[in-house]
Structure formats: C-alpha cells, structure tokens
Amino acid sequence: MDALVQNFSYYKDLVLVLTAKEIKVKYKNSLLGYVWSVLNPLCLAVVFYFAFKFVMKVPVENFTLFLISGLFPWQWFSTSVNASITALLGNASLVKKVSFPRYFIPLATVLNDTFHFVVSLPIVFGFVVFYKVHLTAAWVYGIPLLMVSQFFMTYGCALAVSALNLFFRDLERLVMIGLTVLFYMTPIIYDMSLVPEGFRQYFLLNPLFGIIEGWHSLFLRGHVDWGLYLVSLLQSLVIFGVGFALFKKLSWKFAEVL
Amino acid sequence: MKEPVIVFDGVTKTYPYYGYITAGLKMFLFNLPEAINHTKKSFTALREISFEVCGGECFGVVGNNGAGKSTLLGLAAGALKPDKGTIEIKGRVSPLLELGAGFHPELTGRENIVLNGVLLGMTRKRVVRKMDEIIGFSELEEFIDQPLRTYSSGMVTRLGFSVIAHLDPEILLVDEVLAVGDINFQKKCMDKIMGFRANGVTMVLVSHSLDQVQRLCDRAMWIDHHEIRAIGEPAAVCQAYQGG
Numbered sequence: 001m002d003a004l005v006q007n008f009s010y011y012k013d014l015v016l017v018l019t020a021k022e023i024k025v026k027y028k029n030s031l032l033g034y035v036w037s038v039l040n041p042l043c044l045a046v047v048f049y050f051a052f053k054f055v056m057k058v059p060v061e062n063f064t065l066f067l068i069s070g071l072f073p074w075q076w077f078s079t080s081v082n083a084s085i086t087a088l089l090g091n092a093s094l095v096k097k098v099s100f101p102r103y104f105i106p107l108a109t110v111l112n113d114t115f116h117f118v119v120s121l122p123i124v125f126g127f128v129v130f131y132k133v134h135l136t137a138a139w140v141y142g143i144p145l146l147m148v149s150q151f152f153m154t155y156g157c158a159l160a161v162s163a164l165n166l167f168f169r170d171l172e173r174l175v176m177i178g179l180t181v182l183f184y185m186t187p188i189i190y191d192m193s194l195v196p197e198g199f200r201q202y203f204l205l206n207p208l209f210g211i212i213e214g215w216h217s218l219f220l221r222g223h224v225d226w227g228l229y230l231v232s233l234l235q236s237l238v239i240f241g242v243g244f245a246l247f248k249k250l251s252w253k254f255a256e257v258l
Numbered sequence: 259m260k261e262p263v264i265v266f267d268g269v270t271k272t273y274p275y276y277g278y279i280t281a282g283l284k285m286f287l288f289n290l291p292e293a294i295n296h297t298k299k300s301f302t303a304l305r306e307i308s309f310e311v312c313g314g315e316c317f318g319v320v321g322n323n324g325a326g327k328s329t330l331l332g333l334a335a336g337a338l339k340p341d342k343g344t345i346e347i348k349g350r351v352s353p354l355l356e357l358g359a360g361f362h363p364e365l366t367g368r369e370n371i372v373l374n375g376v377l378l379g380m381t382r383k384r385v386v387r388k389m390d391e392i393i394g395f396s397e398l399e400e401f402i403d404q405p406l407r408t409y410s411s412g413m414v415t416r417l418g419f420s421v422i423a424h425l426d427p428e429i430l431l432v433d434e435v436l437a438v439g440d441i442n443f444q445k446k447c448m449d450k451i452m453g454f455r456a457n458g459v460t461m462v463l464v465s466h467s468l469d470q471v472q473r474l475c476d477r478a479m480w481i482d483h484h485e486i487r488a489i490g491e492p493a494a495v496c497q498a499y500q501g502g
C-alpha cells in the first residue's frame with residue numbers, strides 16, 4: 001500500500017514534468033504562445049464565416065458562435081493527434097534508455113493541448129456573452145463532463161497513432177488524410193439540420209460527432225444532451241481501451257525499432 | 259560473498275529485421291510477401307548469456323563495438339525483453355545509459371535538472387531540495403538559467419553527471435559515460451563513483467577504457483560476438499581481451 005502511494009506520487013511528478021516540458025518547449029515561456037494557440041481557431045472561424053455565411057449564406061443561426069464552439073474543441077483533438085505522431089520518435093532517447101511507463105509520453109502530449117484548450121475557454125465565454133446567449137448552471141458540470149469524454153477519445157487516438165508510427169513511419173500522411181476526412185464528417189462548419197434526413201444516423205459512427213454536438217448544445221443552448229453524452233462517453237472509452245491495449249502490446253518493441 | 263542482485267540465466271536477445279515495416283506502410287503493403295518473410299528472420303545480439311552480480315559489487319563489461327554490451331544493459335534496465343532465458347533484478351535500478359537522457363535544448367539548465375532528475379527516478383521535491391548541491395557540483399552557476407542549447411557539449415555532460423551524482427541508487431548501470439568533461443571534472447566523477455562503491459552501490463560498468471575497468475571493478479566480463487568469452491578477475495579478463 002505504501003509503495004503504491006509512493007509510486008503514485010512519483011508518477012504524478014513524472015507526468016507533471018513531462019507536460020511542463022511540452023508546454024515550455026512549445027511556447028518557449030512566452031505569453032505570445034497563448035496568442036498563437038487561440039489565433040489558429042479564430043482564423044479558421046473567420047475564413048469559414050467568410051466562405052459559408054458571407055458567400056454561400058448557409059442558414060445557420062448564430063453562425064459565428066457555432067463555429068467558435070466547434071473549432072476550439074476540434075483544435076484540441078487535432079493538434080493532440082498530430083503531435084502524437086512524433087511523440088515517441090522525438091523522445092527516442094527516453095524510450096531507449098530510461099525505464100518508465102511509456103504511455104506517459106503521449107499522455108504529456110495530450111495534456112499539453114488540454115491545458116491550451118482550458119486556457120482558451122475564456123475566449124469562447126467572451127463570444128457567448130457577446131452574442132447574449134444565456135450562461136446556465138449546466139456549464140459548471142457540462143464542461144468537465146464533455147472534457148472527460150473528449151480527453152479519453154483523444155488520448156486513445158494518440159496512443160494508437162504514436163505507437164503505430166514507430167512501425168510504419170509514413171503513417172503521418174494517413175493521419176493527415178484521416179483528420180481532414182474527420183473534420184468534414186463532423187458537424188463543425190455545418191449544422192446537422194442541413195444534413196439529409198436519411199443520412200443523419202450514420203453520423204453516430206463518428207466518435208467525434210457526439211462530443212462536438214455536446215459542445216454545441218452546451219455553448220449555444222446551455223444544456224447537456226444526456227443521451228448523446230452517454231453514447232459519446234461509451235465510444236470514447238472504447239477507443240481509449242483499444243488504443244491503450246494496442247500501445248501496451250507494442251510497447252515492448254519500442255526500444256527495438258527506434 | 260553477498261547474495262546476487264542481478265542474475266542473467268541463459269538470456270538470448272534477438273532483434274527482428276523491421277526494415278520493411280519501418281520503411282512505411284506503403285512499402286510494407288506493396289512488398290507484403292517479402293516483408294512478412296523478412297520480419298520472421300532476426301539478428302542475435304546476445305546468445306545464452308548467464309552471469310551473476312552480487313550486492314555491492316562493481317562489475318565491468320568489455321568487448322568490441324557491436325558485441326552486445328549496450329543490449330545487455332538495456333535488458334538489465336528493463337527497456338528490452340529477452341527472447342529466451344530469465345533476468346532477475348533485486349533492487350532499484352538507475353540506468354545511466356546516457357548522460358542527460360531527456361534533456362531538452364530549449365529548456366534552461368535548471369529546468370533540465372528537474373526533468374532529468376525525475377526521469378531518473380527522483381521525486382520532484384527531492385530534486386528541488388538538492389538543486390543547489392547539483393548546481394554547485396556542476397560548477398555551472400553562471401549559465402544555469404540559460405537555455406541548454408547555448409552550452410558546450412562538455413558542459414551538457416557535466417550537468418548530466420551532476421544529476422546522477424545526486425541520485426540515491428541501489429543498482430547503477432553505466433554505459434561509457436565516465437570519460438566526460440575536462441581533467442578536473444573527470445577526477446570529480448571518479449571520486450563520486452568511488453563514493454558510490456564505498457556506499458555499497460552495485461554497479462555494472464561498460465567501458466572501453468581497460469585501465470578504468472581494472473582500477474574500479476571487482477570482476478569483469480568480456481563479451482565477444484554476442485557471447486561471453488571470459489569472466490573473472492579484471493586484470494585477467496582485460497589481458498585476454500587485449501590478446502584477442
């Protein structure tokens with residue numbers, strides 16, 4: 001028992017320093033780093049607004065807020081998965097020469113982007129207030145709940161991608177294509193009401209669908225859609241389980257292929 | 259004699275040929291039959307290795323490049339898994355397979371000390387408590403808040419060794435890291451290693467300096483072409499190794 005507590009506090013330190021490293025390295029300690037992490041989704045929002053509202057005039061209410069509330073969570077997911085491609089390769093000296101649970105390496109990558117998502121939330125709040133959508137009590141538990149679901153989904157993908165990339169070094173291209181497909185197959189730049197009726201049920205196959213729709217209903221309508229949430233949580237846990245099992249299975253080989 | 263803390267029993271380690279796979283998914287799929295055949299073949303890096311290291315002993319390992327010494331330490335550290343045989347380790351292992359594992363060039367010396375210290379098994383609190391001592395040992399006070407990329411390579415290894423010097427190891431695995439820094443610092447490192455030895459730390463030392471092995475070790479092992487050629491008195495083993 002004592003050893004367990006000791007191990008836990010050591011692992012906590014380990015995750016902490018690895019994540020702090022990621023954060024520090026990414027932004028070299030400058031405040032400007034914060035600007036960069038919110039600038040990307042904001043720019044995307046402006047571009048999509050121009051293309052879809054100004055030019056194509058899609059009939060979505062509150063389109064700016066709609067874009068914002070989908071793009072920030074998307075940014076968290078996509079940058080995590082992107083960074084996890086090279087997470088193990090970039091830490092080759094650690095994997096080969098120090099022994100600690102390897103799944104902490106992609107964990108630090110995902111936590112880094114989780115941190116940036118959390119600090120960019122005030123920007124989303126700003127938009128919500130600006131567009132006079134009511135802030136409700138549901139936010140207090142809705143945000144952490146949705147984050148838990150998205151975290152497991154993201155971490156599961158990051159584990160799988162980082163491990164597989166050691167064996168198939170050209171996985172990067174595939175992941176890029178996959179992310180692009182996923183982006184357009186998720187209702188981030190269009191609303192579900194625009195999707196043909198008979199096709200809507202297929203969206204449930206996309207594990208990001210429930211999460212993004214969850215963020216929409218929280219930020220735009222101020223409530224948690226419980227049915228959808230539970231489905232998305234289940235999907236996230238399955239993806240996490242598969243990713244973790246795959247990572248575990250391959251992790252003995254990491255030091256051999258690096 | 260004390261009881262053994264590291265026991266290798268008939269350990270064989272092979273590396274599969276992953277060439278076709280690591281070249282990428284495309285290569286793998288387009289050359290599927292060959293690729294599958296290829297992954298079945300493997301390269302033997304260590305064959306039927308059996309030896310014991312007792313508590314408090316300093317055990318030297320010598321051998322030509324590619325003989326399998328680093329693989330041996332990787333196995334002892336738990337970074338690699340043997341294909342055959344068993345490995346038994348009793349105690350906390352500090353694998354020093356490389357100085358400054360995990361150092362990042364963009365972080366400052368101080369930040370790297372914390373990172374490296376925790377990676378090597380210290381808690382954060384302990385590293386912070388020892389910080390001044392570590393910086394003092396490295397004699398890099400002036401540069402400690404500069405990013406590591408501005409350090410000379412000797413300064414980086416100095417910093418790396420300074421962290422190690424403040425670990426509290428039970429079993430230390432050292433892979434060719436003792437010849438670091440200038441003459442003064444080398445002497446300091448030697449003193450520290452001697453200090454560990456005096457405190458009863460078990461050490462496995464891979465080195466190409468036969469002089470060092472004879473001076474530091476109680477016993478030594480010569481690995482040649484992935485097999486043990488000689489094991490015993492350091493002087494005798496080194497002589498055999500030199501003789502070919």
Ligand SMILES: Nc1ncnc2c1ncn2[C@@H]1O[C@H](COP(=O)(O)OP(=O)(O)OP(=O)(O)O)[C@@H](O)[C@H]1O
Nearest residue numbers: 255256257273303322323324325326327328329330
């Ligand atoms: N990841 C790997 N994949 C395939 N073969 C490997 C791998 N690592 C090492 N080898 C092979 O295993 C053998 C032993 O390598 P090892 O690094 O243990 O040698 P060494 O004794 O430490 O040599 P040196 O004195 O140069 O450090 C070498 O022939 C090398 O080609």
Ligand SMILES: [Mg+2]
Nearest residue numbers: 327328329433
């Ligand atoms: Mg070596």
